[in-house]
Amino acid sequence: MIKSQDFFTILKENDLTFFTGIPDSTFKEWIKFIIKNDPDSLQNIVACNECEAIAIATGYHLATNKIGIVYMQNSGLGKTVNPLTSLCDKDVYSIPILMMIGWRGEPGIKDAPQHKKMGKITLSLLDTLQIPYKILEPDIKLIQKHVSEAIIYLKEHKGPFALIIRPNLFQKYSDIELSENTFEISREEAITFLMENLTSDDIIISSTGHLSRELYEYREKREKDHYKSFYNIGSMGCASSIGLGIALQKPNKKIVVFDGDGAAIMQFGTFTSVGKYKPKNFIHVIFNNNTHESTGGQPTNSDSVNFCKVALASNYNSAYLINTLVELSGIIPEVKKGEGPILIVINIKRGTKANLKRPHRNPEEYKEDFMKFLTEYKEK
Secondary structure, three states: OEOHHHHHHHHHHOOOOEEEEOOOHHHHHHHHHHHHOOOOOOEEEEOOOHHHHHHHHHHHHHHHOOOEEEEEEHHHHHHOHHHHHHHHOOOOOOOOEEEEEEOOOOOOOOOOHHHHHHHHHHHHHHHHOOOOEEEOOOOHHHHHHHHHHHHHHHHHHOOOEEEEEOOOOEOOOOOOOOOOOOOOEOHHHHHHHHHHHOOOOOEEEEOOOHHHHHHHHHHHHHOOOHHHEEEOOOOOOOHHHHHHHHHHHOOOOOEEEEEEHHHHHHOOOHHHHHHHHOOOOEEEEEEEOOEEHHHOOEEOOHHHOOHHHHHHHOOOOEEEEEOOHHHHHHHHHHHHHOOOOEEEEEEEOOOOOOOOOOOOOOHHHHHHHHHHHHHHHHHO
């Protein structure tokens, strides 16, 4: 393993001090470092998604003639194909960007199912995009050599270059000191309350990360009803769109989306789609703790967002901001009888219990059970 400070020293020596992107658990210790570091030494811009991060780094280069660093999980690499090929490519604007890509799902390494495909194709995708790369090993001298090679390429060819980061490259760094979170409700408490107070046959679409895993544990403890949930274990930010697609086809079935603040921000445009098509059976719940908790607790931009105003401006019928279980209990009757789209934002405290379970079956098996339930409902 290497120290984050040693890695940053190499970057700073090469005038690489601007960072933007979406955090990944692969290099969460590095993200802690750049969040906590002196802002006079570096600048870190929290992006809403990987496409935006590429564009921000492009703007940085246009304004300074310097090279920005964009960090992401390899799942986000697919999202960046558009700006990489239509903005940064040498056949368009020739924008030099240094990418730090966390390699989840590396062949031969056990990982969650949603990472397997991208893990297999990460390097070949970079080859197809004609983006050169180096896989970093825990050797400072070798890393220094790779960064020097990257700088030469970036300056001569004026296009993207990637550094591939395996898990556990960086040594443990001190925890992030986020602004105080005084919210009362835990995510587990909020999930339990909703599941026990909404109608038992409501369909739940849950976002990736701890949220789906906590919903899974709720159902697992009760040994029932997994088939009434779609655990969106990957494709961060897409849960509300999946829910919209189902709601429009099942207008007599209540569709409840369990979303995270980081995920909702990542695909913010979905608010407008929901508002335009206005499914009456659509309930959108955002569990907001101002962090990307599943990847290490890095901050999101939700502390500057009024989700309720966004929803109402996007043509949702109603929106509620919840800070206590008493407040949540008070709106349940209105939610049950009200017409959607409805937004419920629940401010939750940070933290989740250790050893949180993952769904133990193949994702396709859960999907088949889920579709069977929807089909049987149609026939009633």
